[in-house]
Amino acid sequence: MPRRSGPSKRQLRVGELVRQTLSEMLQRGEVHHEALIENPITVSEVRMTPDLQQATAYFLPLAGDRTADVLEALKACAKYIRGRVGHHVSLRYAPIFRFEVDTTFDDAQRIETLLESANARRGTGSNNAPDDGLVAVEDSGPANEAHADEDVIPSTDQAPASKDRDGA
Numbered sequence: 086m087p088r089r090s091g092p093s094k095r096q097l098r099v100g101e102l103v104r105q106t107l108s109e110m111l112q113r114g115e116v117h118h119e120a121l122i123e124n125p126i127t128v129s130e131v132r133m134t135p136d137l138q139q140a141t142a143y144f145l146p147l148a149g150d151r152t153a154d155v156l157e158a159l160k161a162c163a164k165y166i167r168g169r170v171g172h173h174v175s176l177r178y179a180p181i182f183r184f185e186v187d188t189t190f191d192d193a194q195r196i197e198t199l200l201e202s203a204n205a206r207r208g209t210g211s212n213n214a215p216d217d218g219l220v221a222v223e224d225s226g227p228a229n230e231a232h233a234d235e236d237v238i239p240s241t242d243q244a245p246a247s248k249d250r251d252g253a
Contacts, residue, residue, distance in 0.1 A: 092132070092133070092135075093135065095137075096132075096133045096134075096135060096137070099133050099137055099174070099176070100130070100131040100132055100133045100140070101131070102174055103131045103133070103140055103142075103170055103174060103180065104128050104130065104131040104142070106169075106170050106173045106174055107128050107131065107142060107166065107170060108127075108128045110166065110169055110170070111126050111128065112125075115169065116162050116165065116166060116169075118158040118161065118162055119158070120151065120154040120155050120157070120158035121155065121158050121159070121162070123151075124146045124147070124148060124151055124154075124155050125146070125147040125148075126144050126145070126146055126147065126155060127144060127145050127146075127147060127187075128142055128143070128144050129143050129144065129145060129187045129189070130142075130143045130187070131143070133180065137176060137177075137178070137180060138178050138180055138181060139180055139181045139182075139183065140180035140181070140182050140183070141182075141183045141184075141185060142159075142182060142183070142184050142185070143185050143186070143187040143189075144159070144184060144185075144186065144187060145186065145187045145190065152186050156184055156185075156186060159182075159184040160184060163181075163182045163184070166182055167179050167180065167181060167182055170182075
């Protein structure tokens with residue numbers, strides 16, 4: 086059986102539960118740090134290690150500024166957060182937290198800018214569909230459904246014409 090390369094269902098489920106718990110703690114102001122009280126934070130994702138003993142929480146301040154201050158505040162409060170999350174989530178071990186700034190929004194904006202510049206170079210606007218050389222084919226509807234159960238036998242009279250090997 087091939088081994089999956091992504092996270093397991095359990096990792097995803099526990100990560101989401103930890104993310105919800107962490108978000109609720111920060112929203113209610115249970116983590117007492119000046120930088121965390123002044124800046125509302127979005128916790129976008131929590132990734133768990135396969136043994137569920139470490140968690141990497143990806144966050145972004147709502148205003149988008151002072152990320153360095155918020156990161157330092159979260160690192161300073163990591164032990165307290167670990168204890169509170171361990172109390173709310175039923176796991177054998179409370180996960181050790183790492184905090185990282187979520188860059189997916191910046192990455193998405195960068196990709197969108199690159200796509201817009203590529204469209205501008207090709208002479209198409211952002212409202213136009215990209216000209217990738219593909220032709221849209223419409224479904225003929227019920228006519229195709231009527232013959233869906235029939236076996237298709239290739240016809241010999243529609244074979245492409247080709248020259249004989251002798252050149253005739």
